[in-house]
Amino acid sequence: MNDTRISEQIGKKELEKKMERVWGLSKIKTTIEHDRFQSKFFILVVLIPTAVWFFTFMFYPIFLTFKNSFTDANLAYSEESFIGLENYKRLLSDPTFHIALKNTIFAVLYIVPTTLVLSLAVALLLNSFNKKIRETFTLFYFLPVVTSMVALSIVWSWLYNPSYGLFNYLLNLVGLPTQGFLTSPKQALPSISAIQIWKDVGFYAVIFLAALRNIPKTYYEAATVDGANKFHIFRYITLPLLKPILIFVGIVSTIGAFKIFDPIKVITDGGPGNSTMVLVLYIIRQGITNSEIGYASAIAVVMFVIVLLVTLIQWFLSRTDKNEGIH
Numbered sequence: 001m002n003d004t005r006i007s008e009q010i011g012k013k014e015l016e017k018k019m020e021r022v023w024g025l026s027k028i029k030t031t032i033e034h035d036r037f038q039s040k041f042f043i044l045v046v047l048i049p050t051a052v053w054f055f056t057f058m059f060y061p062i063f064l065t066f067k068n069s070f071t072d073a074n075l076a077y078s079e080e081s082f083i084g085l086e087n088y089k090r091l092l093s094d095p096t097f098h099i100a101l102k103n104t105i106f107a108v109l110y111i112v113p114t115t116l117v118l119s120l121a122v123a124l125l126l127n128s129f130n131k132k133i134r135e136t137f138t139l140f141y142f143l144p145v146v147t148s149m150v151a152l153s154i155v156w157s158w159l160y161n162p163s164y165g166l167f168n169y170l171l172n173l174v175g176l177p178t179q180g181f182l183t184s185p186k187q188a189l190p191s192i193s194a195i196q197i198w199k200d201v202g203f204y205a206v207i208f209l210a211a212l213r214n215i216p217k218t219y220y221e222a223a224t225v226d227g228a229n230k231f232h233i234f235r236y237i238t239l240p241l242l243k244p245i246l247i248f249v250g251i252v253s254t255i256g257a258f259k260i261f262d263p264i265k266v267i268t269d270g271g272p273g274n275s276t277m278v279l280v281l282y283i284i285r286q287g288i289t290n291s292e293i294g295y296a297s298a299i300a301v302v303m304f305v306i307v308l309l310v311t312l313i314q315w316f317l318s319r320t321d322k323n324e325g326i327h
Contacts, residue, residue: 065304068297075291087298097299099274100282103189104258104303107278110193111200111257116249119201120242123208124234138209141202149199153266156195157182185275188268192276195263200256204249211245212238247318251311258307279303 069087073080091097122141126134144152159166160181168178181191215238223233239246261280264270270277270285279299287296 065297065300068294069301071294073293073297075288075293080294083294087295088302090295091298091302096274096277097282100277100279103274103276104260104278106189107193107196107260108254108257110190111196111260112250112253114193114197115200115204115253116246118197119204119249120208120246122201122205123212124238126205126209127212134209138206141205143202144199145203147199149262150266152199153195153263156198156263157267160191182268183272185272188272188275192260192263192268196257196260200253204253207249208242208245211242215241244318247314251314254310254314255307258303258310 068080070082070084071080072083072086126137126141129137158164162168162178162180162183165181167181171177171179179187181187219237219241220233223237228236259280260278261284264276264278264281265284268276270281280303283296283299283303286292286299
C-alpha cells in the first residue's frame, strides 16, 4: 500500500511538472503571438496613411492622366467622351508640341552633362580642403538648393538684363558687345538652363563629396607608392568607384531637367517667340489656360514615356557594367 501511495504521489508530481511546462510554453506562445499582433498592427497603422496618400496624390492622378489622354476632357464641360488615339494623332501635327519637345531635349543636353561635370569638380575641390574649410564651402555651395527658385529666377533676370545687368556690364568692361541673353531666341534657352545648373550643382556636389569621403585612403596610398600621378589616380581609382553615384546623379538630374519649368515661367513664359517653350509649360498652357485636359494629358503621357525610356536605358547600362565587372 505504501509503495502504491508513493508511486501515486510521484506520478502526481510529474504530472504537475508537465502541466507547468505546458502552461509555460502556452504563455510563451501567447506572448509571441501578442507581440506579432502588435507588430503587424503597428505596421498597418504606419503604412495605411502612407498608402492612402500615395494612392490619392500619385497613383490615382497618374491613372486619371492616362485615362483622360483617350478622352476629350475639358474644364469647360462636365461630360467627356472616349476619342481613342485622336489626342496622340493631334500631337504629330502640332508644331508647338514639336518645338516644346525639341527645346526640352536641348535643355536636358545643356543641363545634365554640365551639372555632372561641375558638381564632380566642386566635390573634388571640396574634398581636397581640410574639414573646417570643407564644411564652410559646402554650406556656401548648398545655399542655392534651399533657396526658392522663383526668387533665384528674379535675381538672375536682373543679372541678364541687357540695359543694367551685371553680365553685360562685365562684357562691356572688357570690350565685348552687349548680349541679349533672355531677349535673344538663340541665347534664351541656354541662359535659362544656366540658372537650373547653378541651382543643382550644390546638391549633387554634396552627394559626390559623400561618395568621395567613403573611398578608402589605402587605394590612393598604394597608387602613390606605385608611382601613379593625380590623373591616373582619378582615371583608374576615383572614377570607377564613383560610377554608381554618377549613374544615380545622371538619372535624377535627367528627370529634373525634363521637368524644368519655374525659371521659364517666371522669366520668359516660353518666349521670346517659342524659344523657351518646354513640355511642362506646354502642358500647363493646354490643360489650364486652354482647358484642354485630354490633350494636355496626352502630352504628359508622352513626356512620361520619354523620361521612363531614358531612365531605363541608363539603368540598363549600369546593370551591364556591373555584370561585366562580375565576369
